[in-house]
Amino acid sequence: MRSQFVCAALFFFCGFSAWLPNALATPDPDIPLPISKSDALMLHIPTDIENGARIFAGCVGCHDSGPSALNRVGPILNDIIGRKAGSIEGYDYSKALVRAGKNGLVWTPYKLDAFLMSPNDFLGGNKMPFVGLKDERERRDLIGYLKTLK
Numbered sequence: 440m441r442s443q444f445v446c447a448a449l450f451f452f453c454g455f456s457a458w459l460p461n462a463l464a465t466p467d468p469d470i471p472l473p474i475s476k477s478d479a480l481m482l483h484i485p486t487d488i489e490n491g492a493r494i495f496a497g498c499v500g501c502h503d504s505g506p507s508a509l510n511r512v513g514p515i516l517n518d519i520i521g522r523k524a525g526s527i528e529g530y531d532y533s534k535a536l537v538r539a540g541k542n543g544l545v546w547t548p549y550k551l552d553a554f555l556m557s558p559n560d561f562l563g564g565n566k567m568p569f570v571g572l573k574d575e576r577e578r579r580d581l582i583g584y585l586k587t588l589k
């Protein structure tokens with residue numbers, strides 16, 4: 440019984456540790472480096488992009504995307520992953536978001552996840568009037584969909 444448990448534990452540990460460095464070593468080629476370890480891990484979690492598209496319906500009232508996108512209440516979201524925060528030309532950002540971008544905030548999946556969970560807790564003084572998405576799975580799927588916006 441005991442040895443079965445040890446065997447299972449060893450198998451689990453070895454399997455996981457074989458997977459982990461691999462996940463860290465192969466970040467998404469579309470995403471400019473540097474990304475954190477947490478980002479690398481997040482990028483390897485499968486996402487349901489169609490579900491992400493449905494959740495994005497809650498963003499389109501304020502955010503445009505696609506080749507002929509225009510800034511609306513919020514800035515264009517094309518190429519948001521890997522983009523410096525507060526950097527769309529001609530959009531009137533809050534001081535807080537511009538400052539965060541100057542201080543090095545880049546929208547990696549992990550940072551987006553924290554922002555979308557609760558914009559106000561993530562960055563006080565930002566002006567996105569959105570309470571946040573509390574469901575982790577929904578945020579993952581949404582971020583998976585955001586990756587497709589060009």
Ligand code: HEC
Nearest residue numbers: 497498501512513514524525526532533536565566567569
């Ligand atoms: C009611 C309007 C509104 C809704 C809904 C909204 N946003 Fe925003 N969003 C904004 C505004 C306004 C800003 C600019 C914030 C600032 O300057 O502080 C912003 C900023 C952002 C940024 C930072 C962009 C940059 O260039 O740095 C991201 C990312 C973002 N929103 C994603 C989303 C996503 C994803 C959703 C849907 C879950 C969403 N927003 C819903 C209004 C909105």
